[in-house]
Amino acid sequence: MNVKIPLVDLNLLHAPIQTELQKAIQYVLTQGDFILGQAVLDFERAFSKACGTAYGVGVASGTDAITLGLQASNIGAGDEVILPANTFIASLLGVLRAGAKPILVDCDEQTALIDLSAAEEALTPQTKAIVPVHLYGQMVSPSKLRDFACTHNLLIFEDAAQAHLAEREGYIAGSIGTAAGFSFYPSKNLGAFGDGGIVVTQDAGIADQIRCLRNYGSTQKYIHTECGTNSRLDTLQAVILHHKLPYLQQWNSDRLAIAQQYDYELSYLASSGITPIKNHSGTGHIYHLYVIRIDDSLEINRQQVQEKLQSAGIQTGIHYPKPCHLQPAFRNLGYQEGDFPQSEKLAKQILSLPMYPGLSSTQVKEVVNTIASVIFGK
Numbered sequence: 001m002n003v004k005i006p007l008v009d010l011n012l013l014h015a016p017i018q019t020e021l022q023k024a025i026q027y028v029l030t031q032g033d034f035i036l037g038q039a040v041l042d043f044e045r046a047f048s049k050a051c052g053t054a055y056g057v058g059v060a061s062g063t064d065a066i067t068l069g070l071q072a073s074n075i076g077a078g079d080e081v082i083l084p085a086n087t088f089i090a091s092l093l094g095v096l097r098a099g100a101k102p103i104l105v106d107c108d109e110q111t112a113l114i115d116l117s118a119a120e121e122a123l124t125p126q127t128k129a130i131v132p133v134h135l136y137g138q139m140v141s142p143s144k145l146r147d148f149a150c151t152h153n154l155l156i157f158e159d160a161a162q163a164h165l166a167e168r169e170g171y172i173a174g175s176i177g178t179a180a181g182f183s184f185y186p187s188k189n190l191g192a193f194g195d196g197g198i199v200v201t202q203d204a205g206i207a208d209q210i211r212c213l214r215n216y217g218s219t220q221k222y223i224h225t226e227c228g229t230n231s232r233l234d235t236l237q238a239v240i241l242h243h244k245l246p247y248l249q250q251w252n253s254d255r256l257a258i259a260q261q262y263d264y265e266l267s268y269l270a271s272s273g274i275t276p277i278k279n280h281s282g283t284g285h286i287y288h289l290y291v292i293r294i295d296d297s298l299e300i301n302r303q304q305v306q307e308k309l310q311s312a313g314i315q316t317g318i319h320y321p322k323p324c325h326l327q328p329a330f331r332n333l334g335y336q337e338g339d340f341p342q343s344e345k346l347a348k349q350i351l352s353l354p355m356y357p358g359l360s361s362t363q364v365k366e367v368v369n370t371i372a373s374v375i376f377g378k
Contacts, residue, residue, distance in 0.1 A: 002313050003313055003315055004312070004313030004314065004366075005313065005314045005315065005354050005359075005363050005366065005367060006315045006354060006356075007315040007316060007317050007352065007353075007354050007355075008187045008354075008355070008356050009356050009358065009359075010186060010187070010191070010356075012356065012357070012358040013251070013356060013357055013358065017243070017244070017247065020243055021240060021243055021244075024239045024240060024242075024243045025236065025239070025240065027039075027239065028235050028236050028239050031235075033235055034234065034235050034236065035232060035234070035235065036215070036232055036235070037235035037238070038235075039235045039238045039239040039242060040058050040232075040233055040234075040235055040238040042238070042242055043056075043058065043233075043238040043239070043241050043242040043245070044056035044057060044058050044198065044238075046242055046245055047182075047198060047200070047241070047245060048198075048200045050165060050172075050245065050248075051165070051172050051173065051174035051175055051180075051200045052171075052172045052174070052175040053174055053175055053180075053200040053201060053202055054201070054202050054204070054207075055200065055201050055202070055203070055204060055206075055207035056198050056199070056200045056201075056207075057198065057199050057200075057201075057207050057210040057211055057214065058196065058197070058198045058214075058232070058233025058238060059196075059197045059198060059199065059210070059214050059231045059232065059233055060195060060196065060197065060214075060230075060231040060232060060233065061090075061183065061185075061195045061196065061197045061231070062090055062161040062181055062182060062183025062184070062185065062197040063090040063093055063094050063097075063183075063197070064094075064197055064214070064229075064231040065094075065161075065181030065182060065183070065197035065198060065199045066090065066091065066093075066094025066095070066098070066131070066157070066159060066181040067093075067094045067097040067098050068199065068210050068213045068214060068229075068231060069094075069157055069179045069180070069181050069199040069201075069206075069210065070094065070095065070098035070100065070129065070131075070157055071098050071099075071209075071213060072179070072199075072206045072207075072209035072210045072213060073129070073155055073157060073178050073179055073206055075098055075100050075128055075129050075155065075157070076098055076099035076100055077099040077100070078100075078101075078126065079099075079100045079101065079126060079127075079128040079129065080100065080101045080102075080103045080124060080126040080127045080128060081095045081098075081100045081101065081102055081103065081127075081128065081129045081130070081131055081157075082103045082104075082105055082119050082122055082123075082127060082129070082130045082131070082154075083095060083102055083103070083104060083105070083114070083130070083131040083132075083133065083159070084104065084105060084106070084107050084113070084114040084115075084132075084133050084135075084343070085104040085105065085106060085107070085323040085324050085325045085335075085339075085340040085343040086107045086112060086135070086320065086323050086324075086340075086342075086343035086346060086347065087133045087135065087159070087320070087324060088161075088319075088320060089324055089327060089329070089330075090161070090183075091131060091133055091159050091161075091324075092104075092324045092330065094131075094159075094181070095131065100128075100129070101126070102333065103122050103124075103127065104324060104325050104333070104335060104339075104340065105118040105119045105121075105122050105340070106118045106340040106341065106342045106343055107340075107342050107343050107346065108342070109342045109345065109346065110277070110278040111138065111277060111278050111280055112135050112136065112277050112291070112346055112350075113132070113133070113134075113135055113138065113140050114130075114132050114133065114140055115342070116140075116144055116145070116148050119148065120148070120152075123152055127152070127154060128154065128155060129154055129155040129156070129157055130145075130148070130149060130154050130155075130156055130157075131157050131158070131159050132145055132156065132158055132159065132176075133159040133161075133162075134158065134159065134160050134161075134162060134163035134166055134173050135162060136162060136277060136287070136288055136289045136290075136291055136319070137162050137163055137166055137189070137255070137285055137286040137287045137288035137289065138163070138166065138168075138277075138279060138280070138281050138284075138285045138286075139163060139166050139167070139168040139171070139173050139176075139281060139284065141168065141169065141280070142168055142169045142170075142171040142176045143169050145176060145177075146176060146177075149177070155177065155178050156176055156177025156178055157177060157178060157179055157180065157181070158173065158174060158176055158177050158179075158180035158181070159180075159181060160173040160174050160180045160181065160182050161181065161182055161183035161185075161188070161197075162183075162188065162189075162288040162289070163182075163286065163288070164182060164188065164189045164190045164248060164252070164286065164288075165189075165190075165248055165249060165252055165286060166252075166281070166284055166285065166286045167281070167283075167284030168280075168281045168284045174200045175200075175202075178201065178202075178203065178206065179199055179200065179201035179203065179206055180199065180200050180201070181197060181198070181199050182197060182198050182199075182200070183196075183197050184196035184197060184198070184237065184241055188288065189248060189251060189252060189255070189286055189288050190241060190244060190245065190248050191244075192237040192240055192241055193236075193237065193240055194234070194237055195237075196233050196234070196237045196238075196241065197233070198233065209226075212225065212226050212228060213226055213228040213229065213231075214228065214229065214230075214231040214232050215228060215230075215232060216228045216229065216230060217229075250357075251357045252286040252287075254357035254358070255286060255287040255288075255355060255356075255357060256283060256285065256286070256287060258287070258290070258355060258357075258359050258364060259276075259279070259285070259287040259290050259355070261361060261364050262276065262290055262353065262364055262367075262368070263276060263279075265364060265365055265368040266292065266368055266371075269368075269371065269372060269375065272298065272375050273294065273295030273297050273298040274292055274293070274294060274295070274298075274371060274375065275292065275293050275295070276290070276291065276292050276293070277291045277292070277293065277350070287355055288355075289317075289319055289352045289355060290352065290353050290354075290355040291319065291350050291351065291352050291353075292350070292351050292353060293346070293349040293350055293351075294349050294350075294351060295349065296345075296348070296349065298375070300374050300375060302318075302348070302349065302350075302351055304374055305351065305371055305374050306351060308370060308371075308373065308374045309367070309370050309371070312366075312370045314354065314366070314367055314370060315354060316351055316352055316353060316354070317351075317352040318347075318350060318351060318352065319350065319352050320347065321347055322347060323340060323343040323344060323347050325339055325340060325343075326344070353367055354367060
């Protein structure tokens with residue numbers, strides 16, 4: 001297929017700063033401090049400051065950020081952790097790898113974010129934490145989340161893998177709870193040239209514990225006080241991320257402008273059953289993904305829309321086609337089809353449209369016009 005409009009275009013993003021990135025990479029090659037070098041500490045400080053938190057600890061992936069962050073927050077065996085069913089499985093794997101029991105709940109149909117009413121019904125005496133997923137770049141309401149956690153004496157660990165510098169109600173993603181985990185997978189709003197992640201927190205003790213856990217449980221060479229692991233953010237990735245960080249705010253603003261155009265161009269299709277996931281965050285939504293819903297009442301289905309777009313050279317995605325509770329790997333958790341109807345319904349309807357800084361107004365119109373051509377049979 002000749003791709004005219006990709007789902008994500010990293011080349012377009014990196015081209016203007018290519019020389020800068022090459023110099024940064026060369027600096028690391030010259031220094032030779034490839035593991036936990038100075039650039040890691042510099043980036044940890046810069047990113048945590050941008051999030052409004054005191055500490056940041058770089059790790060090997062977003063999944064490890066959740067795992068080690070929960071472990072350092074004393075969440076483990078015997079503890080139940082509430083999280084949404086409609087998320088990438090890394091959220092669930094992080095809870096499991098921390099030794100805790102994941103308790104899945106349904107989502108809000110309009111925003112796709114965790115339904116706190118459903119979370120309240122899932123509480124037991126063993127519930128110790130909640131992992132809200134700031135999905136698609138939109139934060140869960142900080143005020144409602146903090147009230148919920150305070151009322152039920154729960155620890156908040158934010159899954160902010162898709163929410164780099166997202167804002168809502170005066171809070172920046174990562175600054176709501178005890179700690180938060182971010183992913184730097186290449187396609188993220190702030191992406192590395194490989195895997196990477198970070199935990200941010202206001203708690204010095206938690207930060208110190210993660211530094212120990214990520215480095216084989218050691219704070220002093222060859223002295224291991226914990227059963228840790230090898231999960232260190234590479235110096236090379238850290239220097240790349242640090243040089244991209246100053247551009248992140250503008251990239252997020254570009255994404256918002258593109259999303260606003262999508263909203264406008266798609267508005268006349270709402271009566272036909274094509275609607276975007278609701279934005280309740282205003283300008284704080286950073287649109288890691290722009291996701292629409294294709295209603296079941298339409299004569300055409302999502303596959304037909306996706307195939308039409310593909311034939312026109314327009315790439316799309318589905319985030320995510322199967323909720324966590326229906327994944328074969330998690331059968332032992334005991335969930336069944338029908339347990340989380342909103343998550344299951346959305347999984348059959350959602351479609352992610354091209355979204356990246358540099359996507360042109362003309363391209364947005366082409367995407368929407370192609371969708372319209374399927375609906376109206378043109």
